[in-house]
Amino acid sequence: MMNIVNVKKSYGQGSSRVEVLKGINLKIESGETLALVGKSGSGKSTLLSLMAGLDQVDSGEIWIQEKCVNKLSEKELTLFRAQNIGIVFQQFHLVSTLTALENVLLPLNILKNPNALDVATKLIDQVGLSHRSHHLPSELSGGESQRVAIARALSTSPAILFADEPSGNLDEETGAKVMDLLFEMVKQTKTTLILVTHDMDLAKKCSRIILLEHGSLA
């Protein structure tokens, strides 16, 4: 369902040029859960941003469900991303002026989903935050925020869910709870998961672990 062919990415120019990804090849099957591990600065977030269509590759191709993502126009990409990709960030990144429920509603509303409210309410319920659904992000704890973020990422039933160190900003206990929730929901919905993490215990919960080192996959 996802195929990455010889993807290269570098930052900077001239002498300060850093080759971060030196030709990545990777195939991911539908329903797989994949952990991407590697040292800090090895390029995990970079690779994730390319796969999720948040950034442009220098060369190579990224295919998701028979579509070459890096050949899409900005407008097509925006729509494709909204329909097929969900992202959970380390910093939660909730829209600060929208309530928890509205944050989950937002992607559904952008896609003009007719059942938006039902879907969102159900998801909020699933992540156990019905009693918090009308609160603003500033009134939520870290764990609660991340649960909203997970609900939001899954609201459009994306084919792939990307998560970049989703428990990185949470304490151990909360982090573990939130991750259990994430895995459970991914399993229920049979979503493909690509998880960047430092935590080997967490990585082991995935069906496959890949290591990024010196710009290529080991």
Next chain:
Amino acid sequence: MIFKLFLVKEIKKFPLFFLLLIFTLLLGTLGLTGISVVSEQVKGKLEANARELQTSDLAVSARRDLLPGELEALNTIISPIKHQTYKIVDIYSMVRHEKTSQTRLTEIRSVEQGFPFYGEIVLKAGLFQVDGLYISNDLAEIWEVAVGDDLKIGDKVFRVKGIVTRDSSQGLRGFSLAPRIYLPLKDVETTGLLRPGSTGSYARHFMLPTFLQPDFEKLRDQLLKVLPDSAIKVTLPQESSDQSGRVIGYLTDFMSLAALIGLLLSLVGIFYLYQSNLLARLRDFCLFHLMGLDKKHIILGLILQFSIVFLIVFTLQAFLIVPGYKLIYPILSNSLGIDLSPEVNLKAVFSQLPFLYGLTLAILIPLLLGLMRTSMGLQLKAPKISMGQFRFYDFTPFIILLWAFAAFISHSIKMGSLFFGALLIVFVLSTFLIKLIQWLLKKYVANRGLLSPSIEAGVAIRNIIHSGHKLTLSFLSLTLSATLISLILQLDSLIQKEFTLDESKPSLFIFDIQEDQMQELQNFASQKGVKLEGVTPMIRARLDKVNGKSFARVDEPSNLRTREDEVDARMKNRGINLTYRKDLSPAETLVEGKPFPDEAPQNNRPAFVSMEKRYAQRLGLKIGDHVTFDIQGVEVEGLIRNFREVKWTSFYPNFFVNVEPGFIDEAPKTYLAVLPQGKKEIKRYFQREAVGKFPNISFVDVEELIQKLTSLFDKARKAIGVISWLSLAIGLVILYGLSHDQVYRRYYDLALMKTLGFSPGALRKHLLIEFGFLFLLALGVGFFLGWLMAIIIGREVFKLGWSINWSMILYPGLLLSVLCLVTILFSSWNAVKAKPRELLSDS
């Protein structure tokens, strides 16, 4: 150490912040400093020429000639002192140009040998001597009068001997209403113009070569003691210059207040600049703190830093003001009618410095206190840096200073407080409005789902609901500048409307009609096919006692503190003109008390008196007070029965004090009358004929007067207009900064919305809806409040009715809206470039 840290390292690290800070502060203070420089130049010029302006060391003057007894008293004091003296009589009178048979009102200054002791009268050709008729250049130009032409003044014809091109005894020519003519006093005495009751001023001037300044003050006190009549003034040169500078003083007071709004807006900007900057520097401060620098020193360092910035701003200002002034001083000289010096006195730039410094520093107090309240130790551990909150009462020093400053620059506690109050109202109203809108949106729109009415609007509405005081203040600053602009435009159109010639205004205002001429003049008018209206007697009097206590003369020393003190002193010292009339004129309304009774007065009660309300208030009089008038030596008892408001711009004869008929009718008097609006030729013909027959009667062409007044208002309006557009420019800069800041703060939100499927167009649209809605609303509210204030001022000051000038709302409103929207677009255009990739970075 601190010095190096705050003055070198920090400034290097945040160059943009310091540049913006300097720019904003410079823009905000430039208006105030510019105004104070110009007014100081004018005042300086008048002061430097004070003796030339008065032409003598000391003058004793009144609206009447001194009585023999008074003259004797004066002489006993003056004659032992070495002195020279002459008499000047200024009267207003009609002059007829024999060649063209045109007539017009002029100021006739009759002088004696020796005039002027100080200063000079420069002629186009030849030397000024007290031996004939000299006319001012203005008159020569209006009428094309040449040397050798004949002018008829009173009963006599004089030949023009010279044309005056420069007259050091005239203050601001730009503000005088009648051109001046010089004549020898002995000739004027033969014209028959110096009749009792005619409008004029009689002054005896002295040159005392052996005297020093303190002696003059003493001499004045001595003279005031022997000349107890409060209608007599003893003036020293300083006061003459103050008097000429008064108009410019009022004008600069108002302009300074308008400029204060500009400063206020820039202070709002500075507050935000500092707030974001302090937040950005907080981590550094925490590190300094960790390394052993305590909070007090950090704050001290910040104050030091700010002081340096302030000094830079003022140095820059001096560099801008000097060439700026050199550029405009010829225009200023011309429009004020005074030869200003091309050299700038920079004292004015620095006179407001302490206040400005204090005010700017005061707006930073809440932020510095917030910093004091920050627990710096905790910050380095916390995931997100946050600063201690400031409290509302932290603004108290700023608010008090602002109030004081408003009073200081307007030279009036009342004006300053009114201004401050108006600001407060705008502030409270806009805060209330924005809260109301947030509440309404929350209550009625927020529960309808994000898609109502569209996804962009839905998100924008939520942004509005949840945005904090930043938004309120940017809303407020826009409202303030819109209010100011609208106020000036509306007031302007009200005044313009008032000062246009229409049916309701007379075409000629006639005064100095002698008692025995009234009937004759009326007959003459009807012979010529016109009818005089508003015939009103005028009686010279003095207010002697109030409730039995004598109404003491207030000295008019040069160190009066406020404009109100000045006005009070002048009011109390001035003789007053009375009339008697039973009913109100069309321009009057009774506002308090009862009208005069219908039955004939019984002789054992005092006469009822009707007073103009504001005049009475200035003198501290109430309804029911007993007043005693001295009418040319006869005491008349009065009882204040009612207060009137008068619409002075009607140009009909109106009086501050009106006495019930039957008490003072026999007193010596002159008459006033008007000729109603009609054909221009009739007016000219009537005036020409009437002047020929009654040379002592004065005619004011109302149309000309209105033109003159309008041109005066025009100058004031232009000056204030410049200031208010400057304020708007500042407002827009602030607006730009604030919307830019908002967009920057929401960088992650915007990047996020992009990842969630918002297209760049949709992003722009939602920003435009959010800012556009608020800012257009602010404009609307500002325009409304400005209009409202214009109506109130128009009512209180000019007694005008309400009206609305839509074109003065529509066009500037449109212009401002476009400016605003462009500013918003400009500041948020780049927002859509927010990179979603950065959402994945750690901090």
